[in-house]
Amino acid sequence: MPSISLTRHLIEEQRLGHVTPDLRLLLEVVARACKRISVAVGKGALGDVLGEAGGDEASINVQGEAQKKLDVISNEILLEANAWGGHLAACASEEMEHSQQIPDAFPRGNYLLVFDPLDGSSNIDINASVGTIFSVLRCPEGVTAAEDHHFLQPGSSQVAAGYCLYGPSTMLVLTIGHGTHAFTLDREQGSFVLTKAHMRIPEQTREFAINMSNQRHWEAPTQAYVDDLLAGKDGARGKDFNMRWVAAMVGDVHRILTRGGIFIYPWDRKDPSKPGKLRLMYEANPMAMLVEQAGGAATTGRERILDIAPTSLHQRVPVFLGSKDEVDTATRYHLQHDSAAA
Ligand code: AFP
Numbered sequence: 433m434p435s436i437s438l439t440r441h442l443i444e445e446q447r448l449g450h451v452t453p454d455l456r457l458l459l460e461v462v463a464r465a466c467k468r469i470s471v472a473v474g475k476g477a478l479g480d481v482l483g484e485a486g487g488d489e490a491s492i493n494v495q496g497e498a499q500k501k502l503d504v505i506s507n508e509i510l511l512e513a514n515a516w517g518g519h520l521a522a523c524a525s526e527e528m529e530h531s532q533q534i535p536d537a538f539p540r541g542n543y544l545l546v547f548d549p550l551d552g553s554s555n556i557d558i559n560a561s562v563g564t565i566f567s568v569l570r571c572p573e574g575v576t577a578a579e580d581h582h583f584l585q586p587g588s589s590q591v592a593a594g595y596c597l598y599g600p601s602t603m604l605v606l607t608i609g610h611g612t613h614a615f616t617l618d619r620e621q622g623s624f625v626l627t628k629a630h631m632r633i634p635e636q637t638r639e640f641a642i643n644m645s646n647q648r649h650w651e652a653p654t655q656a657y658v659d660d661l662l663a664g665k666d667g668a669r670g671k672d673f674n675m676r677w678v679a680a681m682v683g684d685v686h687r688i689l690t691r692g693g694i695f696i697y698p699w700d701r702k703d704p705s706k707p708g709k710l711r712l713m714y715e716a717n718p719m720a721m722l723v724e725q726a727g728g729a730a731t732t733g734r735e736r737i738l739d740i741a742p743t744s745l746h747q748r749v750p751v752f753l754g755s756k757d758e759v760d761t762a763t764r765y766h767l768q769h770d771s772a773a774a
Contacts, residue, residue: 438463438604438615438624450610454541455591458519458568462545463604463615463624465513466564466596469506469550470617473562473598481505482557494529494746495711502556503527506549506564520545521571522578524745526714531580531745543591544569544583546745548714551595552680561599563682567718568592580745587717587738594718595682605631605689605722612689612726633728634692637755639674641684642696649700653769654733657762658696681710685719685753689726694754694762698733708732708750712742716751729759733766 442456451459472481485491485499493499507527514520518539524531524546534540547566555562568591571578594606602617604624612631615624640661647658664672676693678684684695697710710716720730720737730737730753740749752762 435618436626438606438626441613441615441626445608445610448610451592451608454519455543455568455608458514458517458541458543458545459592459594459606459608461513461517461519462510462566462594463596465510466602466604467617467622467624468509468513469564470596470598470602472505472509473502473550473556476559493527495526499527500550500553500556502562503550503553510545510547510549510564510566514545517541519543521575522582523547524580524583524713525549526711526746531578531583533578542571544571544578546583546714548711551682551715552678555678555680555683561597561678561680561683563598563680563686564596565682565714565718566594567714567721583713583745584742586741587712587720590717590721590738593721595685595722597682597686599683599686603627603686605686607722607725609721609725612722614689631689631726633689633723633726633755635727635756637692637694637758638671639676639687639691639693640696640758641676641678641688641693642698643677643679644675646698646700646702649702650698651701653766654696654698656769657765681715681719685723688728688754689722692755694752694758696762697751699750706748708748710748710751712737712740712747712749713745716749716753719751720753723753727756728754729756730754731759731763733763734770 445451481502485501485504491499519541520534522531522533526548551565552562592608597603604615614628616627618625660668661673716737723730732750733752
């Protein structure tokens with residue numbers, strides 16, 4: 433069976449009218465950047481890429497989080513690749529306060545790219561999985577100088593979404609709205625090869641992913657839902673559950689796309705001003721598109737993530753995503769709580 437490269441897959445999708453030449457070439461540029469990030473991540477302690485950025489003075493990003501060297505390196509790789517890529521009007525990143533237009537001197541296109549250049553970067557120094565998450569939107573008609581507010585489109589407007597998982601193997605998982613497909617990096621050839629077409633998430637699951645250390649800070653319906661998972665076959669759910677937590681969204685989502693499960697990062701009162709930890713534009717939205725395209729579901733516990741009208745580039749949302757029936761059950765706990773409280 434001849435292997436199908438990412439390039440061939442995207443050309444076949446273009447022939448089917450599922451992707452424009454410009455978007456195809458943009459996705460190839462992003463994939464090449466992810467290959468370079470994979471090389472940098474793979475160097476580990478041999479590559480002077482570990483630890484905090486900024487030397488003696490900790491470098492704090494717009495999220496108020498200490499930046500890792502690889503956060504900065506990965507961001508630079510994606511910016512540089514797309515400056516000359518020729519298919520972007522502007523890009524935005526977890527690591528940058530504002531979006532960045534493609535300078536006039538560079539070739540420009542009609543798409544907006546928003547990304548988390550290195551998701552799960554607290555895993556870097558312990559050699560655990562990390563990843564890059566990206567989302568592609570159309571630049572609004574007639575806009576020649578895209579600004580932050582042009583990115584504020586609901587997740588249902590995404591034309592493509594994907595992640596690259598830097599784990600034991602490097603895998604690119606991508607959707608352009610016609611299924612979710614996985615490609616594995618063939619390091620000898622230097623190309624991504626299709627290894628799983630049309631990923632499907634089982635509708636039911638016995639596996640959940642959540643950071644249990646925050647339990648005392650969750651709101652009542654989240655507590656009730658997780659308590660019932662923990663009660664197992666002796667409780668309301670009548671079956672036992674297992675738990676996993678990678679602490680890198682890309683790793684947890686990839687497991688769910690591979691074998692099912694539910695991933696939860698709920699609202700908690702540790703910082704009541706924040707409606708959740710995960711960011712809508714470059715974590716929740718792209719992952720929600722990938723999961724829905726694989727037959728799963730993604731909500732805030734109350735509403736479909738892809739329907740949210742964004743209000744700011746770095747806004748945060750609660751996230752419940754994965755096996756459709758389980759996400760529906762978790763969402764029902766929250767909606768029933770609200771209607772009882774009303
Ligand atoms: P970092 O990029 O700061 O490691 O955060 C990763 C993340 O945004 C997401 O990828 C994980 O699912 C989640 O945070 C892990 O959060 P905890 O540190 O609370 O486990």
